[in-house]
Amino acid sequence: MGNLFCCVQVDQSTVAIREQFGKFDEVLEPGCHCLPWFLGKQVAGYLSLRVQQLDVRCETKTKDNxxxxxxxxxxxxxxxxxxxxxxxKLSNTRGQIQAYVFDVIxxxxxxxxxxxxxxxxxxxxKTVENELEKAMSHYGYEIVQTLIVDIEPDEHVKRAMNEINAAARMRVAATEKAEAEKILQIKRAEV
Structure with missing residues (x-):
């Protein structure tokens, strides 16, 4: 109905892209705007200015294979x-970011x-963030923050690491137990 009266509403944290006869004309800020359609003006689309998050899972190999x-x-x-x-300039922002993250990792x-x-x-x-910032600034995007939230080794490697850790702890426990036995034998011999 807004188009019937040549008016359009742009919500908070959003901008609208106005075109005239298919050519970029202006970025419309939040609020109410007049768009005389009979002069060829129309909204080409909306763009959110909110912070968005993308989680990227990337499988790779370390130096020790x-x-x-x-x-x-x-x-x-x-x-x-x-x-x-x-x-x-960019039709698939998430895909582009994902490609850069894969490349850097x-x-x-x-x-x-x-x-x-x-x-x-x-x-x-930090390396991922710097590379993304350089690449995405050309497309009108800002990288707010980049976090490595998880590094997950292969399941067999995790199991092997846990077994190594358990064996080391058992070795320490056996040493402590032997020391305790030694002290007890010395005390018995003194009596």
């Missing part, structure tokens, strides 16, 4: 002052050993 699944959480948003770039994790991968997850996140 262990397959891991790295889960990166990317928070991004379209910039109001570059809304026309965000609307027209698969380039950086294979240089690290498994243990180093866990220790340097903040460095990996």
């Amino acid at each position: 262990v397959f891991v699944t790295v889960v990166a959480s990317i928070q991004y948003r379209a910039l109001a002052e570059r809304a026309n770039d965000a609307f027209y 698969r380039a950086s994790v294979p240089k690290l050993l498994l243990d180093d991968t866990f220790e340097q997850k903040n460095d990996i996140a």
